[in-house]
Every structure is written in C-alpha cells, then in structure tokens.
Amino acid sequence: MTKKELAEKIAETHDLSKAESEKIISSVFDEISAALKSNTEVAIPGFGKFSVSQRAARQGLNPRTREKITIPASKSAKFKSAKQLKETINN
Template identity: 65%
Template sequence: MTKKELAQVIIETEDISKSQVERIITSIFEEITNALAKGEEVSIASFGKFSVSKRAAREGINPSTGAKIKIAASKAAKFKAAKQLKEAVN
C-alpha cells in the first residue's frame, strides 16, 4: 500500500477532504522522522515501536575487486511490531 492508497482508504471511510488527509499523513511521517532524527523512540500502541539502531564501524569487502574497505559507523531506523500487529498478520 502506498501513501496515496492509504489516503484514499481514509477518504472513503471518514468524512475528510483529500487535501486534509494528505496533510495529516505527511505530518505523521514527518513527526516520526523528526523524533528518530533526535534519537527518540516512537511507540504507537497496538502497532509497534520505531527506534534508532547504531551500527559500529566495521571492515567489509568490495565485491567487485575483493579489496578490503572500511565501513563507517552509522545509524538506522528500526521497527518492532507490537503483539497485536503480529497476531493480525498471522
């Protein structure tokens, strides 16, 4: 499901205009992104938890040349599904 498809489902089920729904969805994603950028966790009951995971610097191998390369430390967004979401999927 894309962002547009999600908006369309909300438009069909709620009495809200398309532009309002798109602004709300965009705002939600922006706030989640901003919180993660600050290193905060975002927990949504019955859905799951977004958090930031730190990856240590490590040594890797360039697959085309076989040469060893250094991979810098980085951060990545992580999502852990809530029990209710896991049960709904299964």
C-alpha cells in the first residue's frame, strides 16, 4: 500500500477529503521523523516502537580491490512491532 492509497482509504473511512487525509498522514510521518532525528523513541501502543539504531565505525573490504576500508559510523531507523500488531497479522 502506498501513501496515496493509505490517504484514500482514511479519507473514505473518516469522511475527509483526500487532500486533508494526505496532509494528516504527512504530518504524522514528519513528527515521527523529527523525533527520530532528535534521538527520541516514538512508541505507539498496539502498533510498535520507532527508534534510532547506531552502528559503530568498522573495517570493511573492497570486494573489487581487496583493499581494507573504514566504513563510517551511521544511524538508521528501527521499528519493533507491538504484540497486538503481531497477533493481528498472525490471525
């Protein structure tokens, strides 16, 4: 399901215009992104938790030249689904 399809479904379910629905969805995603950018965990009961995962710098190998390279430290978004969401999916 795409963001547009999600917006259409929510607009239909809650008697909103598609534009209003898309604006709300974008706001939710923007707020989650802003919280993660400031290293804040976002927990949505019954759905799951968004958090930031940090990877330390490490040594790697260039597969073409076999030269050792340093892979820099990085951050990525992580999602852990709630028990209720897992049960919904599995039933």
